Amino acid sequence: MLLEGRAFFALIAIIIVFSLLSPYYFSLANFLTMASHVAIFGILAIGMLLVILNGGIDLSVGSTLGLCGVIAGFLMQGVSIPTLGYTFYPPVWVVVILTCALGGFVGLVNGVLVARFKVPAFVATLGVMYVARGVALLITNGLTYNNLGGRTALGNTGFNWLGFNRLLDVPIGVVVLVVVALIGNLVLTRTAFGRWLYASGGNERAAELSGVPVKPVQITVYVLSGVCAAIAGLILSSQLTSAGPTAGVSYELTAIAAVVIGGAALTGGRGTVRGTMLGAFVIGFLSDGLVIIGISSYWQTVFTGAVIVLAVLLNAVQYRRRSPKPATPTPGHPTLAKAG
Numbered sequence: 001m002l003l004e005g006r007a008f009f010a011l012i013a014i015i016i017v018f019s020l021l022s023p024y025y026f027s028l029a030n031f032l033t034m035a036s037h038v039a040i041f042g043i044l045a046i047g048m049l050l051v052i053l054n055g056g057i058d059l060s061v062g063s064t065l066g067l068c069g070v071i072a073g074f075l076m077q078g079v080s081i082p083t084l085g086y087t088f089y090p091p092v093w094v095v096v097i098l099t100c101a102l103g104g105f106v107g108l109v110n111g112v113l114v115a116r117f118k119v120p121a122f123v124a125t126l127g128v129m130y131v132a133r134g135v136a137l138l139i140t141n142g143l144t145y146n147n148l149g150g151r152t153a154l155g156n157t158g159f160n161w162l163g164f165n166r167l168l169d170v171p172i173g174v175v176v177l178v179v180v181a182l183i184g185n186l187v188l189t190r191t192a193f194g195r196w197l198y199a200s201g202g203n204e205r206a207a208e209l210s211g212v213p214v215k216p217v218q219i220t221v222y223v224l225s226g227v228c229a230a231i232a233g234l235i236l237s238s239q240l241t242s243a244g245p246t247a248g249v250s251y252e253l254t255a256i257a258a259v260v261i262g263g264a265a266l267t268g269g270r271g272t273v274r275g276t277m278l279g280a281f282v283i284g285f286l287s288d289g290l291v292i293i294g295i296s297s298y299w300q301t302v303f304t305g306a307v308i309v310l311a312v313l314l315n316a317v318q319y320r321r322r323s324p325k326p327a328t329p330t331p332g333h334p335t336l337a338k339a340g
Helices: 004-019 028-054 061-077 092-115 120-142 172-190 190-201 204-209 212-241 251-261 275-291 298-324
Strands: 079-081 087-088
Touching: 004 298, 028 061, 028 172, 028 190, 028 212, 028 251, 028 275, 061 092, 061 120, 061 251, 087 172, 087 190, 092 120, 092 212, 092 275, 092 298, 172 190, 172 212, 172 275, 190 204, 190 212, 251 275, 275 298
Parallel strands: none
Antiparallel strands: 079 087
């Protein structure tokens, strides 16, 4: 029980400890503020969970987040068409759709490299990570797009709605996180795609022999991871009311950490959306708690790293205990070697 619910127990322990250390920690307003910070990592972590369930890894989500934020900022500044002498200011819903499409395209590139060209996921996504970050720097020339609120006369206002508005006093970013988590959980537990994903992540060869479309599933999870990165980029840019090419640096590591803390196996085939969400809240509430009590940012890195290492060790203990023991042959009763 302790192993299965370790992320939940860790979150409760963090809340209790920091509530005792600071009178400002345990309040609804603070929890909602921290949850809005967690929303960025949580959405990234859901996309990362899909990839890890398939036995892969996506190191490009942080750069994809930064690139998508830059593209959104670029579109909000207006697209000039010199030949017509006209500047087009797309409405916010068009910006959102185009940005999500870009994130999906980056994920599609990752998926094709991994599934069709058999490039190791680590190498493929590492290369795409550098390409996406470089493109973001080229577009902005290293600068930042500011004042993304738009103007009423141009009909492109409303971009800051994602970052500042609330629904029943809950930040919109948190609402989006809940919606994405519910959809992700529904896909994994109630659809054929979810069963295919767990099967291909657990044993790709056996799944392929069973008729599972392994390659389309592999490409799809990377596309979904890219879309999640785009959504996170939109929310982050809206919260900051600016878009810079360096946004999202090392966010992929935080997403992986949330998935691991939530109990997913990096070898694939094991993990849940619920556990990943708990892992994201553990990291977010721990980091914000350390800030509230005035701990140095260097120590924050140390504590976060220690939590990740501990989570990996617990995962190893949990899945080692679940592994079936090989049958011991008895004299006169030979056994066949277990295949697959």
